[in-house]
Amino acid sequence: MLTTLPHLVEQVPDTFQEPQAATGKFLHEPTLPPQVAACLGERLRAHYAQLMSDPVPDALLRILEPLDQKGRLSHGH
Amino acid sequence: MAIDPALRQAMLDAIPHLRAFAISLSGDVTSADDLVQTALMRGLENLAKFQPGTSMQAWLFTILRNQFYTEIRRRRREVPDPEGVMAGNLAVLPEQGARLDLNDMQAALARLCVEQREALLLVGAEGVSYEEAARICGTTLGTIKSRVNRARTRLAELLELEPEEDLGPDRLVRATLFLHAAV
Numbered sequence: 001m002l003t004t005l006p007h008l009v010e011q012v013p014d015t016f017q018e019p020q021a022a023t024g025k026f027l028h029e030p031t032l033p034p035q036v037a038a039c040l041g042e043r044l045r046a047h048y049a050q051l052m053s054d055p056v057p058d059a060l061l062r063i064l065e066p067l068d069q070k071g072r073l074s075h076g077h
Numbered sequence: 078m079a080i081d082p083a084l085r086q087a088m089l090d091a092i093p094h095l096r097a098f099a100i101s102l103s104g105d106v107t108s109a110d111d112l113v114q115t116a117l118m119r120g121l122e123n124l125a126k127f128q129p130g131t132s133m134q135a136w137l138f139t140i141l142r143n144q145f146y147t148e149i150r151r152r153r154r155e156v157p158d159p160e161g162v163m164a165g166n167l168a169v170l171p172e173q174g175a176r177l178d179l180n181d182m183q184a185a186l187a188r189l190c191v192e193q194r195e196a197l198l199l200v201g202a203e204g205v206s207y208e209e210a211a212r213i214c215g216t217t218l219g220t221i222k223s224r225v226n227r228a229r230t231r232l233a234e235l236l237e238l239e240p241e242e243d244l245g246p247d248r249l250v251r252a253t254l255f256l257h258a259a260v
Contacts, residue, residue, distance in 0.1 A: 030230050032229055047182040048097050048198075060114060
């Protein structure tokens with residue numbers, strides 16, 4: 001619930017076919033052919049997955065460390 | 078100040094997502110890590126405002142995204158053409174063929190307008206719902222759908238993805254030509 005969205009990461013891009021009452025003006029925008037949309041989605045997610053797999057710099061992890069200690073200290077009160 | 082270990086863990090879990098989003102959005106790892114760092118620190122400072130039961134990741138995305146726009150506005154005041162400079166820096170030729178697709182994608186993303194880029198990244202790469210993306214970007218569902226649609230169309234043009242085309246080896250040649258044109 002809090003963080004991961006694996007089911008959504010896997011989703012195939014949709015093609016915007018459903019009309020929206022409040023957004024009728026967008027209905028005539030161009031829509032990509034499904035083959036192109038699928039290829040694009042695949043490449044975009046591959047790009048993103050590569051970035052996600054990079055190791056997180058320690059400096060970012062350290063931001064949350066003192067907090068952990070404080071949390072434990074407060075628990076002792 | 079006590080912190081719920083679950084909240085801390087949720088923040089930790091969000092970091093790779095925040096980084097991937099920030100790198101794709103800003104096109105620069107150093108700027109991205111600065112953005113993530115600021116977002117985490119602001120998140121900690123404002124943790125009392127986080128609503129339990131909602132998505133920590135979405136909350137931090139909102140903070141990071143707002144910080145990104147604040148910095149864009151500041152840079153616009155300081156530098157005459159920040160967008161052009163950024164696009165130029167991004168369109169560097171990759172050193173290896175295997176990395177071409179990723180660099181190619183990053184260069185193409187950099188050429189989208191920033192509103193379209195963030196919408197596409199959230200929905201198409203990060204996989205958040207349109208509704209969540211609209212909340213994160215502070216806009217309407219229709220606007221987000223329109224931005225994602227336009228971003229996809231433009232990105233397909235930039236990457237020269239065409240349905241009848243053979244997406245084979247000569248893609249490398251065309252991608253290289255594109256990168257040359259973008260410099």
